[in-house]
Amino acid sequence: MEPLHAQTVVLASPATKIRLSLLSTAMVDALGGPAEFADRFSFPTISSMIPNKTFGLPPGVWTDDTSMALCLAHSLSTSKLDSNQPSPQGAGGFDEHDQMAAYTSWRRNGFLSAIGRCFDVGNTVSGTISLYSRCDPQVAFERIKEAYEDESYSGNGSLMRVIPIGLAYWPDEQKAREYARRSSVTTHPNEMCQEACEVWTGVISMIMKAACSSSDERSKLSKLRVLEYFAKFPYKVPKLRDALSLPSTAPETPEAEDEKERHYRSYHPIMKLVTETESLFSHRQNKLKPHAPTGKQLPSSGYVLHTLVAALYSFLATSTFEEGAIFAVNLGDDADTVGAVYGGLAGCWYAHEQAALPQGASLFWSKRVEDWKNTLVEREMVEQVAEKLVSFSARLVAEQ
Template identity: 30%
Template sequence: MQPTSKILSGLMGLCVGDALGVPVEFTSRAERVKMPVTEMTGYGTYNQPPGTWSDDSSLTFCLANSLCAGFSLEAIGDAFGWWYSEGYWTPYGEVFDVGNTTRQAITNLQRGVLPLNAGLTSASNNGNGSLMRILPLSFYYKNLSFSELIERVHQVSRITHGHCRSQIACGIYTSIAINLLKRLDPKSAYLQGIKNIKSIYTQPVTVREINSHFHRVFSGNIETLSIDEIHSTGYVIHTLEAALWCLLNTSSYAESVLKAVNLGEDTDTTAAVTGGLAGIYYGLENIPKEWVAQIARKDDIVALATRLEAAINSSSKK
């Protein structure tokens, strides 16, 4: 497989991180310190073979595939439903992991609730289920104004995760990813990303959320926190902070995703969110080839990235 676009390196980077974390999901940090993950393994938590990716990658690929035909919240919601009910965009035709908030939202969609109303809106529904799949929208940064793109990010989050905290986390992540796509180094992309997104979040409700829950991210020095101050649960703030911390405290793709996995707990999602950013920055050629070789349906992922790139290029010419 030859190194090609940042789209492929981002999608594959996310998927490889996910697959590294799947076998040890829900294990403690103490367990990971005692027996750190150093390579692609299998079985473990879900008894899946090496290279198996989870709902994180599945829903990312569902979003990416839907975007190939244009932006439609209904089509994205339908794809999520097909994944949940029929195993669409799964490694082996079956779903083995799904978050409670995502499950309830997809049930809402299947009952006919409109996509923008399907996502749960309670503060207790701020898991990382929309953050983990939002990366494909960042690839449209040349096609849309920044404010238009972030509005789409918020809408796609709302399909499953409707609380403003989840939407803001997706916006921050996308803003940083865009600056990595512009070839800034991780620290510069982080600083520019939080600067750019803060100009969007000026409404009182978002300002309150940022001041209450995102102050560590907007400090501009998230990487200076100690490992004991970084949490790796399924809470969206924890995942965003951990991913940025791992990216900014490492100097290679492999180092970044292994650091994420070895934080323990929600290992697949922390590594997927980290891996999407690291994949963009370091490129496919710097993702260990032996890891990529083991990824389930890797040729389908390459083909998806090619289709998405063609769709983006086509829409930019209109």
């Protein structure tokens, strides 16, 4: 694998990053749907869109992960905090009640679903939507927090949909992080869920700034710096800190990039596992077959911590969008959600205008990724929501 410090963000316009990050979320979600609930190594390697036998769906159907991300993107792009006072700048803004209205419409009526109905929903999302609908809006979120803030409700339902916030509010990292936390509270008020959404959104904001800026700093954003962001984040949740930071017993981190990377490979929990797994599979001939750790070493369950770590591992252990996507979905268990979370991050990192580079030189576009795009069900729906988010984000940038 190419060193992390040598892998730098692919440059593109904000509009391209937003469009392709949302498209990537949907593509890898749909790719992973058939492997959901399956044990790792118990099924043939998935590298193309195949039917989802669990729900009786044809190839290319994305799941609740993408539907909820699209609902959030739609709300950010179209909500009006006060419908009686239209904004002169146009619609759009962060409104938790509008977000819940979109989620409720998806749950009940199939709004922004690939097949016109909600065919799968997590228990916590279902419970909070139901509770919200029974409460006075003025107290609904207080009731949700009282009922669902325990760690037993720390599923991945808010992390899986959070990508639009970093894509829209990328120029202001602090605001993006605040909104990411608030977006989690609507259905997942547990502190771990909030902090997972916050750190993930902070990274998306950093990537967008580097990829879309005219500054020379953009070419210096490497995957090693992404790892450092996670490692140095001021976590309040010990389990996130233990999984994503260097241990307190580690020696001081060197300054030189190559030495720093060796340091992370020796002491960081994710990179230690990457290095150990690479050494076991160094003789591997079939580059398509994922060289994954065991499910015990790298869980890919619906627990938000497991999903975040598995998606980040998929990004750090691979060097192209396609390779990481195939790795992520073949982890099994909550494969569609790990795939969707990976897809949003990796799409933001690797994506560029399709004609900007020849296919063989692209880290994003490949024959297989083209096939995923062409097989994706209701791709136009994803693209339409993305265009609204592009316009909304552009207005935010113009107003700064």
